[in-house]
Amino acid sequence: MPELPEVETTRRGIQPYVEHKHIHSVTIRERRLRWPVSDTLTSLSMARVNKLERRAKYLILYLPDGFIIIHLGMSGSLRVVDSSAPIGKHDHIDLLMDDGKIVRYNDPRRFGSVLWVDDWENHPLFTKLGPEPLDEAFDADYLYQQAKEKKAPIKQFIMDNKNVVGVGNIYASEALFLSGIHPKRPAGSISKKRITQLVAHIKKTLTAAITQGGTTLRDFVGGDGKPGYFQQQLNVYGRGGEPCTACQTRLKEIKLGQRASVYCPKCQH
DNA sequence: AAAGATGCCTGGTAGC
DNA sequence: TGCTACCAGGCATCTT
Numbered sequence: 001m002p003e004l005p006e007v008e009t010t011r012r013g014i015q016p017y018v019e020h021k022h023i024h025s026v027t028i029r030e031r032r033l034r035w036p037v038s039d040t041l042t043s044l045s046m047a048r049v050n051k052l053e054r055r056a057k058y059l060i061l062y063l064p065d066g067f068i069i070i071h072l073g074m075s076g077s078l079r080v081v082d083s084s085a086p087i088g089k090h091d092h093i094d095l096l097m098d099d100g101k102i103v104r105y106n107d108p109r110r111f112g113s114v115l116w117v118d119d120w121e122n123h124p125l126f127t128k129l130g131p132e133p134l135d136e137a138f139d140a141d142y143l144y145q146q147a148k149e150k151k152a153p154i155k156q157f158i159m160d161n162k163n164v165v166g167v168g169n170i171y172a173s174e175a176l177f178l179s180g181i182h183p184k185r186p187a188g189s190i191s192k193k194r195i196t197q198l199v200a201h202i203k204k205t206l207t208a209a210i211t212q213g214g215t216t217l218r219d220f221v222g223g224d225g226k227p228g229y230f231q232q233q234l235n236v237y238g239r240g241g242e243p244c245t246a247c248q249t250r251l252k253e254i255k256l257g258q259r260a261s262v263y264c265p266k267c268q269h
Numbered sequence: 270a271a272a273g274a275t276g277c278c279t280g281g282t283a284g285c
Numbered sequence: 286t287g288c289t290a291c292c293a294g295g296c297a298t299c300t301t
Contacts, residue, residue: 073279075279075280108279108280109280109281110280151272151273152272156273257273257274258275258276
């Protein structure tokens with residue numbers, strides 16, 4: 001499932017094909033995504049993409065009269081293909097570029113979205129978002145202040161978009177393991193020192209994953225069609241019952257907010 | 270009011 | 286082979 005590193009990898013993969021290029025036309029084959037795809041997209045013609053940006057797990061295409069907002073959901077992908085490429089199952093939307101290349105949106109589960117908005121920064125999806133995990137604004141002081149008095153388990157707390165964006169199950173699990181913090185520990189009960197380590201590990205795991213081109217666990221394929229390989233060095237995610245990479249203790253798997261959470265009962269407190 | 274908990278969307282896959 | 290149960294992320298909505 002695309003997490004922040006996959007989205008960033010996708011952004012970098014398709015950037016050369018869309019930024020400062022023109023969208024010749026848009027083809028919609030399936031409009032039933034998380035939200036119905038707007039007809040406005042099909043009326044686009046020779047619209048210049050001035051910029052391709054990422055905010056949280058959203059990709060934002062800056063056009064002259066508005067923005068295309070793309071979210072990959074859990075099974076979505078964007079790929080650049082030639083016009084001769086056969087249309088596959090779940091290929092829902094094509095952005096046909098004026099040089100003949102196609103930016104193709106595929107999403108088997110249709111949990112993703114492709115939106116047309118006038119002003120993304122004031123769109124309800126974006127107004128309540130916390131800082132980017134890799135921005136300087138996301139630091140130990142900030143997270144410690146946010147966590148104060150909060151009783152929610154730290155794992156759910158760092159996966160909550162209003163505290164920090166883009167930290168999904170994989171990276172939350174890994175960062176907590178590396179920080180030696182138990183996923184159920186109340187966010188407000190963690191010392192400043194350990195919060196500092198947690199922030200550092202969130203940044204470190206995300207950066208490493210981006211560097212390596214993202215994690216491929218299920219449906220993800222990068223913009224260039226090449227999968228990432230980060231999953232080979234996961235310490236806890238998806239490893240319930242297997243030995244801890246540090247102490248060989250059998251990793252425990254619990255449910256936290258309906259979400260699988262794996263941790264080492266010896267290393268994490 | 271804010272925080273926490275729950276439900277829902279969908280299709281691939283594991284298990285039988 | 287066909288079926289059922291389960292899982293995933295994040296938004297909407299409910300409850301406290």
